[in-house]
Each structure stands twice: as C-alpha cells, then as structure tokens.
Amino acid sequence: MAVYRSHICKWIFPLFLSLLVPWGHAGAEEAPRPVSFYIEAALSKNPSLTAMQERIRMKENAAIRAGALDDPKAWIGVTNVPVRSWSFREEDMTGKEIGLSQMFPYPGKLKLRTEVATREKEQTEFDLQEMRNILRAEIEMAYADLSSVLRQAEVVRRTREILREIVAVSQEMYAVGRVTQADIHRGQVEFEKMREMLLVLENREKVLSIRINTFAALPPDTPVPEIEHLREFTLPYGTGDLKAMYREERPARKSLQARVLRGEASIAMANKEYYPDFDVSASYMQRDATPDGTRRPDMFSSMVLLTLPIWRKEKLDPFVREMTAEREMARHELANLDLEAANAIGKSLATIENRSSVAALFRTTIIPHAETNFETALAAYRVGKVDFPTLLDTIKNILSFRKDYHETVGDLNVEKAKLGAVVGKDLN
Numbered sequence: 218m219a220v221y222r223s224h225i226c227k228w229i230f231p232l233f234l235s236l237l238v239p240w241g242h243a244g245a246e247e248a249p250r251p252v253s254f255y256i257e258a259a260l261s262k263n264p265s266l267t268a269m270q271e272r273i274r275m276k277e278n279a280a281i282r283a284g285a286l287d288d289p290k291a292w293i294g295v296t297n298v299p300v301r302s303w304s305f306r307e308e309d310m311t312g313k314e315i316g317l318s319q320m321f322p323y324p325g326k327l328k329l330r331t332e333v334a335t336r337e338k339e340q341t342e343f344d345l346q347e348m349r350n351i352l353r354a355e356i357e358m359a360y361a362d363l364s365s366v367l368r369q370a371e372v373v374r375r376t377r378e379i380l381r382e383i384v385a386v387s388q389e390m391y392a393v394g395r396v397t398q399a400d401i402h403r404g405q406v407e408f409e410k411m412r413e414m415l416l417v418l419e420n421r422e423k424v425l426s427i428r429i430n431t432f433a434a435l436p437p438d439t440p441v442p443e444i445e446h447l448r449e450f451t452l453p454y455g456t457g458d459l460k461a462m463y464r465e466e467r468p469a470r471k472s473l474q475a476r477v478l479r480g481e482a483s484i485a486m487a488n489k490e491y492y493p494d495f496d497v498s499a500s501y502m503q504r505d506a507t508p509d510g511t512r513r514p515d516m517f518s519s520m521v522l523l524t525l526p527i528w529r530k531e532k533l534d535p536f537v538r539e540m541t542a543e544r545e546m547a548r549h550e551l552a553n554l555d556l557e558a559a560n561a562i563g564k565s566l567a568t569i570e571n572r573s574s575v576a577a578l579f580r581t582t583i584i585p586h587a588e589t590n591f592e593t594a595l596a597a598y599r600v601g602k603v604d605f606p607t608l609l610d611t612i613k614n615i616l617s618f619r620k621d622y623h624e625t626v627g628d629l630n631v632e633k634a635k636l637g638a639v640v641g642k643d644l645n
Contacts, residue, residue, distance in 0.1 A: 269348055
C-alpha cells in the first residue's frame with residue numbers, strides 16, 4: 218500500500234508545486250499587450266466617435282450661419298403702365314423700377330441666436346468627450362474581465378492535469394484492488410466537471426475577445442494576444458476627492474451645464490421676439506420723356522417695414538414658457554446626474570474596499586492555509602492516516618481558491634474602470 222501511495226505522490230507533488238509559483242506564457246516573444254493599445258485604437262478608429270466629430274463640424278457651421286443676416290431681396294419691374302396703350306410716355310407715374318430690400322432683426326437677436334448655436338456646439342463637444350470616456354471604461358472593463366478569465370482558465374487547465382494523473386494512478390491501483398471503483402468514478406466525474414468549467418471560461422474568453430476588438434475597431438475574430446495580468450491596487454482617493462473630480466472632469470456634467478446655458482440664451486431669444494424686425498428697402502424708377510419730348514426726372518423710393526408681434530397669447534408667451542421648461546428640464550437632469558454620480562461613487566468605493574479585502578484575504582490567509590492543508594494531507598497520506606478522496610479534496614480546494622482569487626481581482630479592476638467612467642477620468 219505504501220508503494221502505491223509513493224507512486225501517487227511522485228505524480229501529483231511536482232504538478233502541485235508548479236501551482237505555487239506565478240505563471241505566464243512561457244517563451245512569449247512579445248511583451249503582453251497593454252490595455253492602452255486598445256484604448257488608443259478605439260479613440261482613433263471607432264466609427265461612433267468619428268460620427269460625433271462630424272456632428273461637431275455640423276454644429277460649428279450652424280453657429281456661423283446663425284449669426285448671418287437673411288439673404289437680401291432684389292426686384293426689377295415696371296409700374297403704372299396704362300393698359301390701353303402700353304406706353305411708357307403717356308403717364309407721369311409710368312416707369313421701370315429696380316429695388317433692393319434687407320431684413321434686419323431687432324438688435325441683439327442675431328447675437329442670441331449665435332450664442333444658442335454655440336452652446337449646442339459646446340454640448341456636442343462634451344458629448345463626444347463623454348463617449349470617449351465611456352468607451353475607455355468599457356474597454357478597461359472588458360480587458361479586466363478577459364485577464365481574469367484567462368488566469369482562471371489556466372488554473373482550471375492545471376487542475377485537469379492533476380486530475381488526469383489522479384485518474385490514471387487510481388485505475389492502476391484499482392487493478393490490484395487497492396482503491397474502490399467509487400474513487401475512480403469520483404476522479405473521472407471531477408475531471409469532466411473541470412472540462413465543463415473550462416468550456417464556459419473559453420466561451421467567455423471568445424466573447425470578451427470579440428467585444429474588445431469591436432470597441433477598438435479591429436476585426437472581431439482577430440485573436441487577442443497575451444495581455445497583462447492585472448493586480449490588486451490601493452485607490453488613493455477618498456469620497457470627497459472623487460466627488461470633486463466628478464464635478465471638474467465629468468463630460469456629461471459639462472454637457473448638461475452647457476445645455477442649461479443654452480436654455481438661458483433661448484429664453485433671452487424668446488423674449489426678444491416681443492420686439493419687431495425691420496425690412497429696409499430702396500428702389501430707383503426710370504421714367505421716359507412725355508409725348509411732346511419733355512424729359513421726366515427719375516424717381517427714388519425707400520421705406521421701412523416692421524413686423525408686428527401682436528400674437529402674444531397664442532405665439533410669443535408659449536414660446537417663452539417652452540424655452541423656460543427646456544432650461545428647467547436641463548437643470549433637473551443635472552441635479553439627477555449629481556445624485557446618480559454620488560450614489561455610484563459610494564457604491565464603487567464600497568465594492569472596491571470589499572473586493573480588496575477579499576483578495577487580500579485569499580492571498581495572505583486562505584490560499585496559504587489551503588497550501589499548508591495540502592502539505593499536511595499529503596504527509597498524512599504517505600503514512601496511511603488519510604484516504605485518497607481527502608487528499609483530492611485538498612487539491613481541489615487550493616485550486617478553487619486560486620480561481621476565486623483571480624475572479625476577485627478581475628472584479629476589483631472592473632469596478633475601478635466603472636468608477637473612472639463616473640468621475641470622468643482614467644484612474645490608472
């Protein structure tokens with residue numbers, strides 16, 4: 218019996234020792250690809266950002282157009298021609314006329330229209346920054362999830378290697394009557410369970426690879442090379458620091474502030490509609506000589522037309538109320554965003570603190586204790602004080618704890634990316 222136990226230890230112990238040291242991709246020719254590679258690719262190539270940049274160009278030109286006058290009007294015609302003779306010499310008021318007119322808005326209207334359009338452009342610029350901020354955070358979250366999944370998959374693969382050897386040795390021992398058939402079946406079941414777990418992780422790896430490639434405007438099916446292994450971290454910011462950072466940096470907040478200012482300008486513009494616009498025109502009329510040859514002098518005419526904003530109840534007052542409601546809506550949305558950000562900051566800080574504590578507990582206490590437990594069980598098994606299933610459980614435990622540790626570190630980095638999106642700044 219002792220011979221067979223030594224045989225098992227000869228196979229299992231070297232495999233287990235390989236789990237106690239950090240691992241990477243052996244023989245990798247290139248350094249791990251950092252998350253900054255995907256962020257830079259996304260910010261330079263993502264079609265949604267390019268579309269928003271074109272929208273900004275559209276708003277820039279709209280702001281220029283908003284400050285321009287309407288096109289002037291010109292006319293050429295004949296006036297007061299008697300229909301009985303169609304003569305230009307018979308009547309004194311008959312003539313050929315050319316004229317020009319221009320509409321001039323009430324002073325201040327063009328300036329306010331330009332300000333409204335400029336605020337719309339500023340809002341669009343902040344919307345673009347917010348899109349970049351959200352896109353960066355989405356990539357960082359996908360990258361953290363992918364890093365975690367890859368490390369978990371490595372743990373599962375090593376677990377399966379150990380289980381493979383356990384099943385092989387158990388079959389040898391069963392052939393000579395040293396273990397029960399139940400032990401063999403248990404090892405085989407655990408081996409296939411690990412296969413199922415690996416399939417799930419490999420599917421997640423594929424999904425996350427497609428996701429991160431899509432964000433970076435890369436071909437979705439492009440294999441993701443080796444990436445960095447993310448670590449635990451200490452966040453050097455408190456609640457007050459993050460709230461101040463949010464108020465100073467968050468593009469979505471700046472966008473709503475620009476929207477409030479646009480609302481103020483729109484109200485002022487609506488109030489200007491109570492004042493008339495002016496249409497100034499001038500014309501020159503050329504007259505022919507009389508039938509007896511007497512020369513008639515040419516004539517010049519000019520006038521100013523005013524719009525009469527008299528439909529206040531049906532038109533002007535509702536316009537002011539509409540613009541006021543739009544401004545108040547923006548103010549309430551800004552206040553709501555502040556509340557949501559405060560809640561998200563508090564939630565993320567609590568989650569980061571919890572995940573950091575759990576990760577540290579795994580690394581400093583649970584995993585070392587599990588390793589010690591394995592070593593103790595292995596020594597006891599050598600002298601026949603524990604059975605084979607007990608030894609198998611200790612191996613499963615340590616590998617399970619390592620998998621949970623990498624999952625926790627992944628969650629920790631995902632939460633940091635979420636927090637960065639909330640405050641509008643990359644916390645890396």
